[in-house]
Amino acid sequence: MTEPATASTGPRQPGAPARSVTVQLSPPYDVVVGAGLLEEAPRLVPQAAVAVVTDDTVGELHARRLVAALEATGKRVATITVPPGEASKGLATYGRVVRELAAAGIGRDGAVLALGGGVVGDLGGFAAATYLRGVPVYQLPTTLLAMIDASIGGKTGLDLPEGKNLVGAFWQPRAVLADVRTLRTLPARELRQGVAELVKTGYIGDLGLVGEAARLLVPAAAGQGSLNASEAELVELVARAAAVKTRIVSEDPHEAGVRAYLNLGHTLAHALEAASGLALSHGDAVLYGLLYAALLGRARGMADVVDEVDRLVGQLRPDPLPDVAFDALVPYMARDKKARAGRVRFVLIAEPERLELVDDLTEAELRAAWGALEELVR
Amino acid sequence: MTEPATASTGPRQPGAPARSVTVQLSPPYDVVVGAGLLEEAPRLVPQAAVAVVTDDTVGELHARRLVAALEATGKRVATITVPPGEASKGLATYGRVVRELAAAGIGRDGAVLALGGGVVGDLGGFAAATYLRGVPVYQLPTTLLAMIDASIGGKTGLDLPEGKNLVGAFWQPRAVLADVRTLRTLPARELRQGVAELVKTGYIGDLGLVGEAARLLVPAAAGQGSLNASEAELVELVARAAAVKTRIVSEDPHEAGVRAYLNLGHTLAHALEAASGLALSHGDAVLYGLLYAALLGRARGMADVVDEVDRLVGQLRPDPLPDVAFDALVPYMARDKKARAGRVRFVLIAEPERLELVDDLTEAELRAAWGALEELVR
Numbered sequence: 001m002t003e004p005a006t007a008s009t010g011p012r013q014p015g016a017p018a019r020s021v022t023v024q025l026s027p028p029y030d031v032v033v034g035a036g037l038l039e040e041a042p043r044l045v046p047q048a049a050v051a052v053v054t055d056d057t058v059g060e061l062h063a064r065r066l067v068a069a070l071e072a073t074g075k076r077v078a079t080i081t082v083p084p085g086e087a088s089k090g091l092a093t094y095g096r097v098v099r100e101l102a103a104a105g106i107g108r109d110g111a112v113l114a115l116g117g118g119v120v121g122d123l124g125g126f127a128a129a130t131y132l133r134g135v136p137v138y139q140l141p142t143t144l145l146a147m148i149d150a151s152i153g154g155k156t157g158l159d160l161p162e163g164k165n166l167v168g169a170f171w172q173p174r175a176v177l178a179d180v181r182t183l184r185t186l187p188a189r190e191l192r193q194g195v196a197e198l199v200k201t202g203y204i205g206d207l208g209l210v211g212e213a214a215r216l217l218v219p220a221a222a223g224q225g226s227l228n229a230s231e232a233e234l235v236e237l238v239a240r241a242a243a244v245k246t247r248i249v250s251e252d253p254h255e256a257g258v259r260a261y262l263n264l265g266h267t268l269a270h271a272l273e274a275a276s277g278l279a280l281s282h283g284d285a286v287l288y289g290l291l292y293a294a295l296l297g298r299a300r301g302m303a304d305v306v307d308e309v310d311r312l313v314g315q316l317r318p319d320p321l322p323d324v325a326f327d328a329l330v331p332y333m334a335r336d337k338k339a340r341a342g343r344v345r346f347v348l349i350a351e352p353e354r355l356e357l358v359d360d361l362t363e364a365e366l367r368a369a370w371g372a373l374e375e376l377v378r
Numbered sequence: 379m380t381e382p383a384t385a386s387t388g389p390r391q392p393g394a395p396a397r398s399v400t401v402q403l404s405p406p407y408d409v410v411v412g413a414g415l416l417e418e419a420p421r422l423v424p425q426a427a428v429a430v431v432t433d434d435t436v437g438e439l440h441a442r443r444l445v446a447a448l449e450a451t452g453k454r455v456a457t458i459t460v461p462p463g464e465a466s467k468g469l470a471t472y473g474r475v476v477r478e479l480a481a482a483g484i485g486r487d488g489a490v491l492a493l494g495g496g497v498v499g500d501l502g503g504f505a506a507a508t509y510l511r512g513v514p515v516y517q518l519p520t521t522l523l524a525m526i527d528a529s530i531g532g533k534t535g536l537d538l539p540e541g542k543n544l545v546g547a548f549w550q551p552r553a554v555l556a557d558v559r560t561l562r563t564l565p566a567r568e569l570r571q572g573v574a575e576l577v578k579t580g581y582i583g584d585l586g587l588v589g590e591a592a593r594l595l596v597p598a599a600a601g602q603g604s605l606n607a608s609e610a611e612l613v614e615l616v617a618r619a620a621a622v623k624t625r626i627v628s629e630d631p632h633e634a635g636v637r638a639y640l641n642l643g644h645t646l647a648h649a650l651e652a653a654s655g656l657a658l659s660h661g662d663a664v665l666y667g668l669l670y671a672a673l674l675g676r677a678r679g680m681a682d683v684v685d686e687v688d689r690l691v692g693q694l695r696p697d698p699l700p701d702v703a704f705d706a707l708v709p710y711m712a713r714d715k716k717a718r719a720g721r722v723r724f725v726l727i728a729e730p731e732r733l734e735l736v737d738d739l740t741e742a743e744l745r746a747a748w749g750a751l752e753e754l755v756r
Contacts, residue, residue, distance in 0.1 A: 132545075
């Protein structure tokens, strides 16, 4: 357990006590969740020369205090800033990042600090995985989605014109440092992306998170006022969700088994994103995907969580379900790169906190659930 | 031990018995050395869909019979051909290769076959390491240098404008398949590159290789006639050299310890290559580097192999020592990326087959050995 020091050089408030969970890999690493962790980074990052990889938006909001804190302890800091958005997760930006790492003279005894959301985490993580055949990386997620999901588990990746995440590496961070204070600056739409994964995480391994997400985050995520949760509540919520992901990744670092459960809601989500030309955001797609999985499960006599998920979807008000026909979605569900040998594979909720991999769904079942989904949300 | 079948579909001759050595990593893999192995590849590569990555020169000489053999067993084969030469070890060609892998629909159950010399092995290996976060790769080296060195041990890499091999990954192949028949088509200059590493390998761990190289390869490598060695002799020689590299890599897969011995001759070699703007080939640079290391060692009272190495250099006739001043070389020796904390680190021959890492050489010692080298070879 890592506690942030309460003494500080600046006028910052003492934060809520930090919590940490350990990813049990070799070597193990901590996911530390706290308030004001960016200022604590120098204590948690031993390397003397570091490169902060961030995007313009996050850089403007948070990089300055991170860099100032690092430099105040005598570290040499290079800052590499990329444009915000998915387009930066490509080979061109990757090439720029590794060249800037070389130009900054970062060596194998240096480190990369990826400060931002999922794009920066994937890009900075892949750059660290491959620069000099691998240098240490610290993930400093600034979105709820990245804190509870993308930053944990070592998956890094780039998109190709041929598809998302077609290039990448498994490269575990030395630590994940999630500063919940960065959530205060998150636009409602971005918060909603995280809530979707939080709800998913609840069904996978900690059902209480579903209720807590509804109580603490849904109003702000729906654009109704600002984030009311206290720092202590945010630390608790993020740490609980991180613990679920951490447990799964520890069991299955290379996605050979139980890690597939993390794809709950994602088979339809990926198809919706692809069929809509990425017009629908990932979190919104996951919300529809969760509801679809709930419908498929209920029709098979599994747990009935349809009403609960439907209520959350109604409150969160995702962008409208894309106007695509079921027949247009099927090839994308089958082509999902996690599908083996062309079969459609779904994660369903047998009971909350007990999932099941199902690969014998008939087209009739898939079509009926799609009809039910359209009826609920259109 | 893997033996190639002697029955064959084509009019090829039965080869000399293959030899194999095992790299003791987790999982272990075999380096198989034989004559006619390209035609045996289908038996050694279980994947049903494969991509052969090669260059124009090697593709013309050897890809057809490999692809024909693979297709004859019903495999789906995509061929990805890049221009020959170091320029293909860059981000642009890498991007083309991973995009072609995606376009060919290679999945995680497919494989990459890197058919060529060091450039193709590094490029194809890195593409395999990162495409879909890692797919199986088989190294099919077609140069002596690649057979005994680059193809074994899982180091893959790309160059950046800022320096060589600044991007890469450790990604062990499923197997290395070295078909010595490809050596028959190797230009003398390319053969010389391999002989340089073979001599280095001899001093590291199998002194008999130095004499065997002189007897079997040096005349052809010096451009005096074609390669006279029999297939059985070539198989024996390559397998013995591969065994030395294999032993070191098994002990130290991530270059944290004894793998540094493989840099014998390379500290000066890298400096010569860099200071000459890469005008000097790597193998030629290694020959001068070996002689320099021999001179440094003798001056310290270590083994005296100066005459032996000098004789080989004289026979092999590398391109002339670049006309650079000692003072221009020093920064490149210090900047070698394997140097830690800025110190110059040399591998010296305490006795044949017993090396020593030395990092307390004075500038006076380095300068004196450079003077002695110039006297011998200019």
